[in-house]
Amino acid sequence: MTSRTAEKTAVGPAVSIHALSKSYSSSSLFKRKAVPALRNIDLEIQRGEIVALVGESGSGKSTLARCLALLETPDSGEVLVNGQNIAGLKGAAAREYRSEVQMVFQDPFGSLNPTFRVEHILERALALHQPEIKSKRNEMARLVSTVGLSPEVLSSFPHELSGGQRQRIAIARVLAAKPSVILADEPTSMLDVSVRIGVLNLLHKLRDEHGITILYVTHDLASARYLSDRIAVLNEGRIVESGESVALLAQPRHPYTRLLVGAVPNPDRDNNLDASKRAALREQIARWSTSPNLKKRVIDEANQHWVLADEGEMI
Amino acid sequence: MSVPVLEVQDLTVEYVSDERAVRGADRVSFAIHSGEIFGLAGESGCGKSTIANSIMRLLKDPARITHGKILFDGKDVLGMDEAELRAWRWNNVAMVFQSAMNSLNPVTRIGEQFVDVIRTHRGGTRAAALQRAEELLKMVRIDPARLRAYPHQLSGGQRQRIVIAMACALNPRLLILDEPTTALDVVVQQEILEQIRELQKELGFAILFITHDMSLMLELSNRIGIMYGGRIVELAPAGILHHDSRHPYTQALLGAFPPLHGPKLKLTGLAEGVKFTNVQDLKDLGNGHWVAPTDQPVLSQGEAL
Numbered sequence: 001m002t003s004r005t006a007e008k009t010a011v012g013p014a015v016s017i018h019a020l021s022k023s024y025s026s027s028s029l030f031k032r033k034a035v036p037a038l039r040n041i042d043l044e045i046q047r048g049e050i051v052a053l054v055g056e057s058g059s060g061k062s063t064l065a066r067c068l069a070l071l072e073t074p075d076s077g078e079v080l081v082n083g084q085n086i087a088g089l090k091g092a093a094a095r096e097y098r099s100e101v102q103m104v105f106q107d108p109f110g111s112l113n114p115t116f117r118v119e120h121i122l123e124r125a126l127a128l129h130q131p132e133i134k135s136k137r138n139e140m141a142r143l144v145s146t147v148g149l150s151p152e153v154l155s156s157f158p159h160e161l162s163g164g165q166r167q168r169i170a171i172a173r174v175l176a177a178k179p180s181v182i183l184a185d186e187p188t189s190m191l192d193v194s195v196r197i198g199v200l201n202l203l204h205k206l207r208d209e210h211g212i213t214i215l216y217v218t219h220d221l222a223s224a225r226y227l228s229d230r231i232a233v234l235n236e237g238r239i240v241e242s243g244e245s246v247a248l249l250a251q252p253r254h255p256y257t258r259l260l261v262g263a264v265p266n267p268d269r270d271n272n273l274d275a276s277k278r279a280a281l282r283e284q285i286a287r288w289s290t291s292p293n294l295k296k297r298v299i300d301e302a303n304q305h306w307v308l309a310d311e312g313e314m315i
Numbered sequence: 316m317s318v319p320v321l322e323v324q325d326l327t328v329e330y331v332s333d334e335r336a337v338r339g340a341d342r343v344s345f346a347i348h349s350g351e352i353f354g355l356a357g358e359s360g361c362g363k364s365t366i367a368n369s370i371m372r373l374l375k376d377p378a379r380i381t382h383g384k385i386l387f388d389g390k391d392v393l394g395m396d397e398a399e400l401r402a403w404r405w406n407n408v409a410m411v412f413q414s415a416m417n418s419l420n421p422v423t424r425i426g427e428q429f430v431d432v433i434r435t436h437r438g439g440t441r442a443a444a445l446q447r448a449e450e451l452l453k454m455v456r457i458d459p460a461r462l463r464a465y466p467h468q469l470s471g472g473q474r475q476r477i478v479i480a481m482a483c484a485l486n487p488r489l490l491i492l493d494e495p496t497t498a499l500d501v502v503v504q505q506e507i508l509e510q511i512r513e514l515q516k517e518l519g520f521a522i523l524f525i526t527h528d529m530s531l532m533l534e535l536s537n538r539i540g541i542m543y544g545g546r547i548v549e550l551a552p553a554g555i556l557h558h559d560s561r562h563p564y565t566q567a568l569l570g571a572f573p574p575l576h577g578p579k580l581k582l583t584g585l586a587e588g589v590k591f592t593n594v595q596d597l598k599d600l601g602n603g604h605w606v607a608p609t610d611q612p613v614l615s616q617g618e619a620l
Contacts, residue, residue, distance in 0.1 A: 056500040192358040193527050193571040194564070197584035219500065222530075226573035226582070249575055263505040264575055267533035267557055275509070278502070 012083055014181055014213040015045040015068065020077030022063055037063040039237040041077070047180075050207055050214040052224035052245070054260070055234035061217045064234070065183045068215065069103045070094060082180060099129045102179040106186040108166035112158040118144075118169055119154040125176035143172040147202060164195030171202060175210075182206070185217045200227045221264050225249050230304065233257045236289055243305030253299055253307040255284040288313075318389050319346040320489050320521045321370065321408075326383035328365050328374065328545075339365035339378065341545035342596070347489065352515070352522040354536030354553075356529060356568060362545040363525045364413070367491050370523070371410050372400055388488070405436045409482035410491040414498060416474035419466040425477060426462030433484055451480040454517065455510050472503035476510055483514055490515075491523045496531070508535060530572045533557050538603070541565045546594040551604040561606045564591060 020041040023034040037060045045051045053061040066072040068079060070089065079086045081101060089097050105111045112121060122140045126133055133139050141151045147168040158166055167187060174182060184203060188196040204227060206212045218224050224231050225245045232242040233256065241254040252258045259281045262273035273281075288294065293311040328340040340362040347353040355363045368374050370385055372392060385392040387407065395403060412418060420428055429448035430441055449459040455476040466474055475495065482490055492511070496504040508531070515522060526532050532539055533553050540550040541564065549562040560566050567585040589611070597605035 056502070193529070194358060194567040194585035196571050197573070197582045201581070201584075221501075222573045222575050225575060226579065246579060259502055261575065263501040265505075265508075265528070265530040265534045266575055267530060267553070268574075268576075273505070275506075278506075 013044045013080075014047045014049070014082060015043070015215070016080040017041055017043040017064075017068075018078045018080075020064070020067065020074050020079060022060075022067060022072060022074045036237050038067070038074070041237075041239055043232060043239065043242075045181075045213055045215060047213055048207060048211045049230065050204070050216060050228045052216045052218060052228035052231045053234055054218055054221055054224045054231055056219060056260075059234040060237040061219075061234050062185055063237075065103070065185050065215060065217050068101060068181075069183055070097065099177045100179055101181045101183065102174040102177050104167070104170055104174055104182060104184040104187045107190055108163055108170050109158075109190070111170050112166055112173075114158050116157070117154070118156055118158070118161075121158075121169065122154070122173055122176055125173045129177035139176075143175055144169070146175060146206075147172045148198070162195070163191045164198060167191060167199055168202065171199075171206075175206070179212065181213045181215070183215050183217070186219070187216075188223065189218070189220070196223070197226075203227060221249065221260060233260070235285070238289075238308060240288075241305075241307045243300065244303035247300060247303035247305055251299070251305075253305075254309065255281040255288065257307075259285070284313075317349065319348045319386075320351075320388060321347040321523070322384075322386040322389075323366070323370070324384040324386070326366065326369060326385065327381050328362070328369055329379050329381050331377045331379055338545045340369065341594075342383070343542075343545070343547055344383075345540050345547065345550065347521050347523060349488070349521055350515070350519055351538065352524055352536045354524045354526070354532045354539040355542055356526060356532045356539060357542035358527055358568075361542040363542050364493055365545075366542075367410065367493050367523065367525055370491065371404065371408065402436075405432065405482075405487065406485050407487055408489045408491065409485070409487040411479055411482050411493065411495050413494045415478040415495070416471050418478065419474060421466050423465075424462065425464055425466065425469075429462070429481060429484065432481055436485055447484065451484055452477070454483075454514060455480045472499060472506065475499065475503075475507055479507070479511065479514070483518060483520070486518055487520055489521045489523065491525070493525045494527070495524075497526075504531075511535075527568075528572070529568050541568065543591055544594060546607065547597065547605075548591070548594055548607045548609075549605065550597060551606075552602070555602060555604050559604070561600070561604075562609060563611045 020038055022038040023036045025032055026035050041064060053064060055061045063072060067074050070086065086097060119140060122143060123136055126136050126139060140154055144151055144153055149165060149168055153161065153165065188199050191199060200223060203214055207214055216224065216228055228245050230243065231245045231248050232239045233254065235256040241248065241252065241257045249261060252261050259278060288310045291310040294308050295311045296306050297309050299305040299307060324344050326340055326343045327338060329336040330339050343366060355366060357363050369380055374380065380393060426445060426448055430444040433444040433447055448462055452459045452461065457473055457476060496507050499507065524536055536553050538552050539556050540547045541562065543564050549560060549565045556565065560569060570582040571584055573582055591609060591611060594607050597607050599605055
């Protein structure tokens with residue numbers, strides 16, 4: 001455990017990703033071809049920062065989270081978590097890494113074993129990740145109260161709980177590992193709408209009170225803006241625009257971001273994107289995505305707002 | 316006022332088992348007028364799909380309509396026999412189901428499926444049906460040549476547009492859309508909604524729109540009913556519901572969708588375990604705004620995050 005505590009006090013970003021690429025191979029009867037899922041991703045997440053990865057289905061956002069969770073092996077590039085390179089982690093080192101970086105999944109119905117009571121589920125996580133704790137009972141009560149539930153849920157089975165409660169238990173289990181980084185992949189999209197904001201508020205609280213770094217993966221721009229400090233927009237495996245959440249969504253520069261922002265239902269909006277504007281944006285997206293002269297342009301230094309734009313085009 | 320296209324009065328639907336009966340819809344009343352878009356919003360299990368299925372008379376055992384009336388153009392829907400229902404469905408009311416894009420027959424070409432619908436309900440020649448199918452595809456901006464395609468050759472958004480076009484095939488007076496854009500990406504969703512608005516302008520049908528997404532609902536609907544536990548807890552024109560909602564459940568639903576502009580404010584969802592029991596009948600607040608009285612406190616929204 002000494003190395004873990006040493007790393008936690010270290011300075012530098014919590015997560016640092018350099019030139020990360022990953023492709024999947026899709027094979028049909030006669031040809032195999034590589035489909036790029038992530039292309040040359042650079043991303044740094046500071047300690048205690050919440051960064052949202054947004055994009056449509058197929059943009060590569062889940063692949064990036066899965067690479068961080070050691071569920072996928074990248075083709076090339078480097079991922080440092082708390083200064084440690086995660087490539088090739090095995091055995092005890094991988095286990096230790098998994099305590100450090102925990103994942104909250106989309107489906108709280110599938111991620112909890114239905115045959116065990118909540119107490120068993122949490123006890124297992126504690127035994128695995130914090131074996132030094134003597135009074136597991138007290139620790140479990142503390143965990144469920146941290147996620148906003150009463151200790152009575154400990155004796156319940158997962159099917160006796162609502163979706164929101166289950167997701168909170170999944171988060172309590174994550175906390176049992178004392179992680180410094182949480183990867184939350186669409187944690188609210190399967191929950192009833194009226195309890196979604198409660199789960200987002202809980203994640204926010206974990207950052208504020210425990211200093212946990214969070215990578216929030218979502219397709220929902222509004223919730224990304226609500227929860228995160230910074231947003232990175234993914235399109236076809238590339239981060240095409242990034243910046244402080246409010247500033248980025250107020251002044252989106254990349255055509256893809258503008259297309260997304262324009263499509264979010266908004267009863268207060270007066271300037272709707274019509275079909276012709278959308279077609280123009282699509283054309284620009286296609287042009288930029290195949291352009292050989294893509295360059296990062298800084299829009300606003302203070303808000304870390306930059307866009308990956310074609311060199312020849314004004315933005 | 317003219318006779319509404321659809322009038323639901325005091326509708327109660329029960330799911331009956333040996334030991335007990337669960338009320339899927341409880342004394343629900345609303346009316347939809349010609350050319351109007353009426354939204355029913357609520358979470359899973361609140362009874363919104365039960366209502367839609369009751370209107371179409373698609374409820375199966377153990378569901379039973381135990382009370383109330385459904386009138387279409389003044390005609391009693393619950394009194395229709397099988398033959399009348401067959402003639403009435405699709406000609407007068409058409410429904411697009413949840414994940415309808417997966418409801419196309421995977422082994423039949425799109426064109427055949429149009430022909431099937433049109434000839435079953437309206438008769439006529441194959442050629443005439445195909446011609447109508449071409450018109451419909453043009454209306455939803457899909458190349459009529461795609462009539463020869465199989466469903467798997469089309470994207471999710473295209474299939475969804477085809478299903479909507481199919482629902483409009485016989486110029487129904489009412490279109491029921493049950494979560495028509497769930498599982499689609501936002502940009503595709505926006506296109507589908509535009510398409511629906513265009514079709515409505517052209518064909519003039521009324522819409523019963525069902526979703527859990529309040530921002531979508533507010534953007535599309537003229538009037539909205541909020542459902543909870545089988546009951547309507549608030550009913551109002553979209554603008555009033557948006558800016559002056561009175562029921563805490565409505566506010567929780569609205570608060571579940573943070574805004575894309577303005578300062579970041581902390582929102583409060585419904586706390587875990589909050590339940591509204593014994594929802595009372597709606598009270599008239601004027602201007603078409605109705606709300607069920609409740610002692611639950613109004614949610615506080617808006618401190619800085």
